[in-house]
Each structure stands twice: as C-alpha cells, then as structure tokens.
Amino acid sequence: MAYADQYIEKLRKSGLRPTKQRIKICEVLFDAEKTFHFTIKELVKIIENQANIKVSLATVYNTVHAFIKKGYLKEIPLNASQSYYDTNVSHHHHFFDVEENRLIDIHQDDVDEVNIKRTIPGKKIRSVEVIAKIVSDNQSQK
Amino acid sequence: MAYADQYIEKLRKSGLRPTKQRIKICEVLFDAEKTFHFTIKELVKIIENQANIKVSLATVYNTVHAFIKKGYLKEIPLNASQSYYDTNVSHHHHFFDVEENRLIDIHQDDVDEVNIKRTIPGKKIRSVEVIAKIVSDNQSQK
DNA sequence: ATAATACATTATATTTATTCTAAACTGTTG
DNA sequence: CAACAGTTTAGAATAAATATAATGTATTAT
Numbered sequence: 169m170a171y172a173d174q175y176i177e178k179l180r181k182s183g184l185r186p187t188k189q190r191i192k193i194c195e196v197l198f199d200a201e202k203t204f205h206f207t208i209k210e211l212v213k214i215i216e217n218q219a220n221i222k223v224s225l226a227t228v229y230n231t232v233h234a235f236i237k238k239g240y241l242k243e244i245p246l247n248a249s250q251s252y253y254d255t256n257v258s259h260h261h262h263f264f265d266v267e268e269n270r271l272i273d274i275h276q277d278d279v280d281e282v283n284i285k286r287t288i289p290g291k292k293i294r295s296v297e298v299i300a301k302i303v304s305d306n307q308s309q310k
Numbered sequence: 311m312a313y314a315d316q317y318i319e320k321l322r323k324s325g326l327r328p329t330k331q332r333i334k335i336c337e338v339l340f341d342a343e344k345t346f347h348f349t350i351k352e353l354v355k356i357i358e359n360q361a362n363i364k365v366s367l368a369t370v371y372n373t374v375h376a377f378i379k380k381g382y383l384k385e386i387p388l389n390a391s392q393s394y395y396d397t398n399v400s401h402h403h404h405f406f407d408v409e410e411n412r413l414i415d416i417h418q419d420d421v422d423e424v425n426i427k428r429t430i431p432g433k434k435i436r437s438v439e440v441i442a443k444i445v446s447d448n449q450s451q452k
Numbered sequence: 453a454t455a456a457t458a459c460a461t462t463a464t465a466t467t468t469a470t471t472c473t474a475a476a477c478t479g480t481t482g
Numbered sequence: 483c484a485a486c487a488g489t490t491t492a493g494a495a496t497a498a499a500t501a502t503a504a505t506g507t508a509t510t511a512t
Binding site: 243244245246247251261263265266272274275277278279280282283284285286288290291292293294295296297298299300301302303304305 | 385386387388389393403405407408414416417419420421422424425426427428430432433434435436437438439440441442443444445446447
C-alpha cells in the first residue's frame with residue numbers, strides 16, 4: 169500500500185500508534201474511491217468483509233472519535249438512534265430522507281453561504297451544518 | 311385555566327384523548343412565558359415540581375412524539391446522547407455550545423434564508439435546520 | 453346514569469447504541 | 483530479554499428509547 173505512510177501519519181497526529189487494526193480502519197475510510205457515510209456498526213462490517221483482520225467495536229469507536237477530534241472525519245448532526253459519520257470533511261451539507269433513512273450530500277455550491285449575524289460573547293463558531301429533511305412528494309402528503 | 315380548551319383541542323387533533331396527565335404536559339409546554347428547550351427527563355421533572363400529578367416516562371414520550379408529528383413541537387437535530395425538543399416551532403435555528411451542552415436560539419432574522427438549489431426527484435423538503443456549533447473563543451484554542 | 457368498550461397509564465422489562473473495564477497482548481526501549 | 487507503555491478485546495455497565503401487559507379511565511350507546 170502506497171498509502172500506508174499517510175495513514176501512519178494520520179494516526180500519529182491523532183495521538184494513536186499505528187497498529188494493524190488502526191491501519192485497516194484507515195484503509196477502509198480513506199482508500200475508498202468516493203467519500204461515504206457510515207455508522208460504527210457498518211464500518212465494522214465493511215472491515216470484516218474486506219479483510220481478515222477482526223476489529224472490536226471499542227477499537228473502532230476510539231479510532232473514529234480520535235479522527236473526528238482531528239478533523240479527519242465528521243459527525244453528521246442527525247437525531248437518529250445511532251450516529252452517522254462522514255469521510256467527506258469538506259464543507260458541505262446533507263439531505264436526510266426521513267422515510268428511507270438515507271443521507272445525501274449537498275455540495276457546498278448548491279447552498280448559499282449560511283451567514284449568521286448574531287454572535288455569542290466569548291464564543292466562536294466551530295462549524296455550521298445544514299440538514300434538510302426530505303419526504304416523498306405525493307400530493308396526498310400529511 | 312382558560313387555556314384548557316385549547317389544550318384539549320391540541321390533544322384531539324393529535325389523535326389523543328384529553329387526560330389529566332396529557333393536559334398537565336400541555337400546561338407545562340404551552341403555558342410557559344417563553345419557549346424553551348427540553349429533554350424528556352427534564353420535562354418529567356418539571357411536571358413533578360410544578361404539579362402533584364405523577365406522569366410516567368412512557369406517557370411523556372408518547373405525547374411529545376404525537377405533538378411533533380402534528381408540528382406542535384420540534385425535535386432539534388443534534389447528536390447528543392439524548393434528544394432535545396423545542397416548544398418554539400417557528401422557523402429558527404440553533405447554536406449548540408459543545409462545551410457547556412447548551413442550546414441557544416438563533417432568530418430567523420439573524421440567518422439569511424437557506425436556499426438549496428439542488429432537488430431530489432420525487433422528494434420535497436420538509437424542513438431545513440441550521441446547527442452552528444460554538445466553542446470558547448480563547449486564542450489558545452486547539 | 454351506567455355498562456360496555458376502547459383507549460391510557462404505569463411499572464417493569466426489553467432493546468440497543470455507546471462507553472467502560474480489566475485481562476491478555478504487542479511492540480518499543482534500555 | 484526484561485520492563486514498560488500503550489492496545490485490543492470480550493464482555494459488563496450504562497442509559498435512552500421502546501415495548502409489554504396489567505390496571506385504570508374516558509367515551510359511547512343504551
């Protein structure tokens with residue numbers, strides 16, 4: 169893997185030693201052709217399918233959270249029963265299809281810059297996220 | 311209570327019979343001077359403090375969810391360990407102070423209209439929510 | 453009014469995501 | 483190669499949300 173060094177660096181910067189399990193997690197997350205959304209459980213399954221390495225839930229949780237802290241992953245602000253994460257850390261937003269439980273990226277260019285005029289003393293904005301909930305467009309909507 | 315009829319109507323429209331417990335829930339939610347944010351547990355505590363009626367968690371969950379379906383309450387899209395709800399159902403957004411776990415309303419006028427240019431075939435937008443995460447504004451931020 | 457029915461309430465059990473724990477393991481350093 | 487610091491893991495603990503089933507209450511028709 170030509171990417172291994174890159175992953176080792178990402179791990180080191182996140183304060184984690186590069187172990188077999190963690191490098192496998194990196195491969196799945198950052199080696200993909202496209203960015204994608206995932207839950208922790210889904211990520212564990214992908215790793216199982218794609219490699220012979222078994223990785224425990226706890227390791228995946230720890231690694232994912234370390235990467236979020238560093239900005240290598242993003243958490244998507246949804247009130248779902250489980251947390252959704254995104255390998256696309258660029259500035260963008262989401263549709264959430266509430267009927268199909270499906271997330272769809274909205275490219276930054278498709279949303280006008282969200283400009284918040286109000287400030288809170290002593291605080292600064294870390295992130296601004298837009299979630300647009302969508303539903304079927306039948307006339308008979310309730 | 312002059313409001314009782316109003317609450318009975320809200321309940322009926324939500325498909326719920328007006329019972330003692332549910333009317334108490336209405337009083338706490340809709341009788342307040344200001345709109346407010348709450349979790350289910352907090353709501354149960356407020357009811358306990360403010361009345362002699364004891365209301366079970368299940369009843370509160372059911373009633374709150376029926377009201378959300380009808381649009382009398384809103385769920386705030388946050389990945390917190392528990393769900394936050396809002397009695398302010400007008401169009402507005404939120405700051406979420408990640409360090410203090412505190413929600414602050416952003417009035418509609420303080421955010422430019424969020425205009426999403428992209429559409430999904432067969433789907434329509436039900437709601438658009440902006441969450442701005444805020445943190446302390448020390449120079450020494452990490 | 454009252455009886456019969458349908459719906460509510462409750463305490464408790466269940467489910468499930470997430471976090472914690474402690475024991476076994478790995479890899480690095482002296 | 484011994485000692486140490488950090489890892490991994492299975493399983494336990496935690497806690498929110500939902501389901502259950504017995505008891506209670508509102509509604510309806512009589």
